[in-house]
Amino acid sequence: MGPAAASVRARYLVYFQYLGTEFNGVAAIRGSQRAIGVQNYLEEAAKRLNSVVPVKFTISSRTDAGVHALSNAAHLDVQRRSGQPPFSPEVLAEALNAHLRHPAIRVLQAFRVPADFHARHAATSRTYLYRLATGCHRPDQLSVFERNRCWALRAGSLDVDAMQEAAQHLLGTHDFSAFQSAGSPATSSVRTLRRASVSPDLGSPFVLPQENRLQFWNLEFESQSFLYRQVRRMTAVLVAVGLGALMPAQVKVILESRDPLGRHQTRVAPAHGLFLKSVQYGSLAPASCALQDSPHGRHR
Incomplete structure (x- = not known):
């Protein structure tokens, strides 16, 4: 033996x-x-x-x-x-x-x-956090501690109410083909989005008082699983709504088109603003310290 x-x-x-x-x-x-x-x-x-x-x-x-x-x-x-x-x-x-x-x-x-446990197949929920910053008219205006940790937008503000309205169209079970990038190994593009939220961040501790023109925003998405680059593509569309380039109702039209090559949904939000926040497994408690961690070290 x-x-x-x-x-x-x-x-x-x-x-x-x-x-x-x-x-x-x-x-x-x-x-x-x-x-x-x-x-x-x-x-x-x-x-x-x-x-x-x-x-x-x-x-x-x-x-x-x-x-x-x-x-x-x-x-x-x-x-x-x-x-x-x-x-x-x-x-x-x-x-x-x-x-x-x-x-x-x-x-x-x-x-x-157990010996037959599988980390990918057994996951019951995944949550992603996407961080935005507004009021950053030049790249050098963003704190060095926040670079590569958020998508810095030149715009001074976002229409968050419109973004929240648009996000409601994404909730539920849909064919998310319109938000899937090429190269996905998934056999089905149907997913159930349980949560899509847009909220202001309380503020980065890495931003000085005199830099109060900067405002941070959190987008969170929860589903059992996501398609390739689905979160980054949904984020890009919601940002377009927040900037006034799209109306909230157009997000529903984009979703129902199932067309990933449409004029409004080809943009992909930068990778550096995206955080996988948590992976959960039914009754198995996730790492408690992981839930309390954030880009700034506090619970969200």
Whole structure:
């Protein structure tokens, strides 16, 4: 009997967060010296666990280059040598953090889960946060601490009431083909959007009092799953409504057109304003610290 067969395999669900600015997305990049994903660093850290079988992370929610995560999730299997008990979830999380070689990645929490648990398929809810800033007439007017963490708009204000009205047309179960970018592996473009909200941010602590012309806004979207770049395309359309380029009723027309190449829906909001806020699994409690984290370190 080989060493792998004599050892016990333990499966874990791990929550982790990252600033996506320096990564080519969350997924591992194989065979490239220049592009690298968050998963590359996680799996490099996991090598130090001395698992009998190499540890692979199965990511819950793929994010593009430049997109951030307050809390993403993945499952992984660890097989210790024969006679060694499985790591406790706390020890596993501490060990991964100790061996992570990039300061923009942090493991939040780990759970022991059944051997057939799947981080992507078992997720019951995903929430994305998109951050906007208005009143930024030139790029150098945005705080260096906010760059790559929001979409800075030149406009001095947004018609938030119109954006909220437009967002209501997106709620419910629809064919979201009009908001899907090419390259999606999804077999169906039907999704159920449970929540779409537009609200003012209380204010960034990184903005000085004399920069009070700047106003921050949060858009949040919740669904069990999303299509490729769906959130960024919906955001771009809602911003167009807020700027007066579209009427709220036109969002319903765009949705019902199922046409991703229409004149108003081809724009994609920049990646750097998008955060995966949370991934939830039914009765399994998400990482408590992840829910309290935000781009500014406070609950939203």
